[in-house]
Amino acid sequence: MARTFEELVDEADSVSVDGWDFSWLDGRATEARPSWGYQRLMSARLAAVSAALDVQTGGGEVLAGAERFPPVMAATESWPPNLARATALLHPRGVVVVADPDEPPLPFADAAFDLVTSRQPATVWWAEIARVLRPGGTYFAQHVGPETVFELIEFFLGPLSDELRRKRHPDVETAAARAAGLEIVDVRMERLRMEFFDIGAVVYFLRKVVWTVPGFTVERYRDRLRALHDKIEAEGAFLAHSSRTLIEARKPERA
Template identity: 70%
Template sequence: MGRSFEELVAEADSVPVDGWDFSWLDGRATEQRPSWGYQRSMGERMAGAEVALDIQTGGGEVLAGVPRLAERTFATESWEPNLAKARALLEPRGAQVLLDADEPPLPFEDNTFDLVVSRHPVTVWWAEIARVLAPGGTYFSQQVGPASVFELVEFFLGPQPEEVRNGRHPEAARAAAEAAGLQVLDLRMESLRTVFHDIGAVVYFLRKVIWMVPGFTVAEYLPDLRRLHERIESEGSFLAHTTRFLIEARKPLS
């Protein structure tokens, strides 16, 4: 006999959710990865860079996973529990991790970096990226696309308006990058399967990815969680679709 709704929810509601490590979900949820392999591709660029910046590094897990950092590597993070994790991972490798509010201006001089990277930034301040990039430098980022995991979002919040569903569109990113004076070198998007195998996985995910269902708490959404638990028990899983896009842009030499 499987674990009860109450047991699954209580466990998922009590585990820490700081950092950007989703290993607690192993065996409980699966997420298809984009074909371009962001961490590998970012690592290739990082190895050839002299001065690099990772914006919104989270707990530093993605940057720490590349084989070789740039000769001088910096990272920024706004949430202090993540900041401590990132410093523990990255400072032994020579990177400097700064507390930053994720609002302009970035705490760096103009024309500083030949590489700026960011995985799943909440907000992209394109003018700031263009400012801190050195001429010829590149921005390389994997971002959340439109209507990502919206099967889950709309289960809890109901149908969302089209302007919300179409937010974070890659073509909007292209336009914003170009408006900041950058040349877009690569832009592609994929829709990927995300499967939740128990209600605990859903609770953990919504506690960690706080912008999916803003203000989510177990107490607030208990009836919906119970309804979704019964659906997962009946159907075996809950399927949603994650959208991701890759963008690479360069600052002109002149």
């Protein structure tokens, strides 16, 4: 027997969204992965340096996938539940997890790290990244790209502006990196298919990825949720697309 709208929504609204693990969505939503394999590439770079920083580490799940850490390994995170998860996961492996509000300045000295990494940071403070990198150091990250889940955003918020559609575009991000004094080594972008198979998956996603529909609550958007539930029931899934950008930037040896 199919579960009702109320059952699906109530379940998704009550489950924990701590950390950056999306396994609750298994069988309920899918998202294609970029071809480059960020975690594998990050792991190889971490093994080759002496000091590294992972910015906005979330619950530490991605960083924990690295095979080997450098002698000095630090991570930052702002959300208290994620801080606790990341510390529990990473501290046994010698990683120092630092509470940081995701606003400048980073709580580290100039030229402290050979490598700064980040997977899907909410914000990127290029000048701070450049400051904490040593000359010759590298920023290596996977960013959320432009127009990610815009189909879902516009279902709730209506048509978005061209300015918002350009936000996070690789051309914009590489220009900002260069303005901070970094050299672009590599940049790639891929657009990826996403599917939501029930309204509970949508609720969970919007509660977890809070910048998708700012201020989202079930009560505030119940009418739109019900309309989307009916659409999924009729069509079998809600189709959206994400985009991801792989970016590698280097701080010059000399200014």
